[in-house]
Amino acid sequence: MRRTARLLTGTALAVAAAGTLAAPAYAGEAVAPVGRPHGAPAGSLEVYPSSVAPGTQVTVNTAACGGEGTADGDSTAVGAGRFALAPSTHEREVIGRFRVPPSAQPGTYEIVATCAESGRRVTGDLVVTLVSGSQQVYPRGSVKTGIGGALGPDPVQTAAGVTALAVAAAGGTWLLHRRARGDGI
């Protein structure tokens, strides 16, 4: 029993030490989100939907863990426990899911993911509201998705046509000229 306790204390100390050492190392790291127009910012945990009603499933993803790794997710703040983040086919991201318990109270909760390899910790906010998804705001009316730019003449085709007519005019002139000189046609 004493032995187990000592072991646990030792592990806890080691984890704490690793955390202290690792934190400053990553704090100053500049992350360049190159060629990632749709994903989460590389240094954060993207929570989707970011605002949910109790009982809803939430997807989180981050690019902070780099290529192949996995990550441990922690949603105990909102009462949903721990979950795993696995690599997704989306470039260099890990993704995971959890369900907000039906008993969750409205508020803002911090969701945490810790990269398995680097130990890097990223967080994202989840807002729990009492408005359910079915009461979402729907758009109204038509959508302005065109101005008629496809309706005018095609400039390339027009230019080709003008060029062809110019060639025809030149040819015609030349033939008439030859005929006038009596070269025979």
Add this chain to the structure above:
Amino acid sequence: MRRRFRRTGSPGNAAIAAVTVFALCSGLWLLRDGAGTQAPPQPSAAQAHTGGDNRSGGRAAAPALPPSPPDRIRIPSIDVDAPLTGLGLTETGSLDVPPADRKNLAGWYEAGTTPGETGTAIIAGHVDNADGPAVFYSLGALRKGSTIEVDRRDGGVAVFTVDAVEVYDGRDFPDARVYGAAPRPELRVITCGGDWSRTTGYQGNVVVYAHLTGGR
């Protein structure tokens, strides 16, 4: 060869006469065709919703997928393959549109349902911009039973089958039908359409109705 032409006239004359006639014809054709309007295709009445309304090529609805934002839309039958950006609402409550200068970019309504999830997911894109045809130029040519694929950020692909293609006038837009909730995973793909006038532009929208029939 040469000798034969000599008898009737010089070979140069014959060749030039031929080129002249060809250039004249093709020039006239190019100008007439090029100056003509190239209005985007509009759906025929046969593609509209029919009475029973569940004839989408006999494809049964697939079970809903968990929510995950979409990244890309593909409609193979009209050669659409475009990234998606998030869209919000304008001040008047209508759906916002993607930036017009990127002609191969579509958008999805971020505050709504994600494609594949139960409910009505909404995707919109331009039919044209100032330079000419844009991402959904051919949307009106889509037919019932066609496939629409949406890549999701969780790595999955939501596969939808087209139920109907309608065109609505903007002054009498059926909001509830287009945007309203659905008991199964559905998708609407919207672009401009209907009559066009120089002052007001397109009068309405082409709306494609589809429901989830698979995933991978």
